[in-house]
Amino acid sequence: MSAPEPPPAPPPTVPSVLLPELLGFIPQFLLDDIINIANDEAKQSVDAMEQFLQRWADARAEKTAEWDPTQEIEQGLVSFQTLLESHVDVAFDFFEAWSMRNIFAIPADLPVVAPHQAGLNLEHPPEKEAELLAEIDELRRKVHAQRKLKRLFTRAVQRSGKDLDRARERLDRLSFLRTPQMQTLLSLPGDFQTMFEAVASLPPLDPSSAVLEPGVVPEPGKRPWETSKTGYLNWAVEQLMQRAKEKAKREQSGASGSGFGEGSSAVGAAAASAYEVGSADDIKTLLERVGGTNPPDDRMDTS
Structure with a gap:
């Protein structure tokens, strides 16, 4: 007696990754939802059976006081639920396998092109x-x-x-x-610029070169130290020389005095302050360095 022939192998199909692109959903999720709905219906059937048996047991317990149906009802419900769930699992396992092989399976030789791949060269x-x-x-x-x-x-x-x-x-x-x-400032004439250029072209003025000639009388109404810088220097040198001479005479005669000559008290105080700055020799040296005129020989005599 020969062995039975094995069932024929299923024809080759397209990989399942193409199905979600074509269908827009995953087939396995759809089958899982169907199985979950069947399990929920089985549970609702068990709950309905429990209510029916509880009403039947209560009605019979009223007639027979010594009978307790609790244990028998629980055992019966467990057996019924186990048998029902077993049949549901087996039935839907076959349904899932049959669906994946027949409904959600595309033969490999079938020319299928996904919508988003239409017109593309995949080779x-x-x-x-x-x-x-x-x-x-x-x-x-x-x-x-x-x-x-x-x-x-x-x-x-x-x-x-x-x-x-x-x-x-x-x-x-x-x-x-x-x-x-x-805006009127922009229309001012250029005379100011011309005047500025003319003044800027003049040579610088050296006050030390403006020396009064001997015998020249200063302007009326001005004192000697108010005429110019040179006049002030000449007056200061003269005051210092006079003070030096009087001091030398006092040292020789032993006499004391104010020593400011004919000048007023304010002028004498100024001369005293000038003498504290430097001696007659220092002033002479200063005048020689700045280019001033040398005083007469009798003024430089400090004896």
């Missing part, structure tokens, strides 16, 4: 695919650079707007320069 060599992926990466890099540039431009526009507002505020503060009174 490119690996080198072409690598080239396309590199091009996609380059385009992504450019898009990222453009987004970054857009962010920078947005910040620049905001900052430019703030700078424009500050510039307008400064322009408003300086708007008084546009008044007609300020």
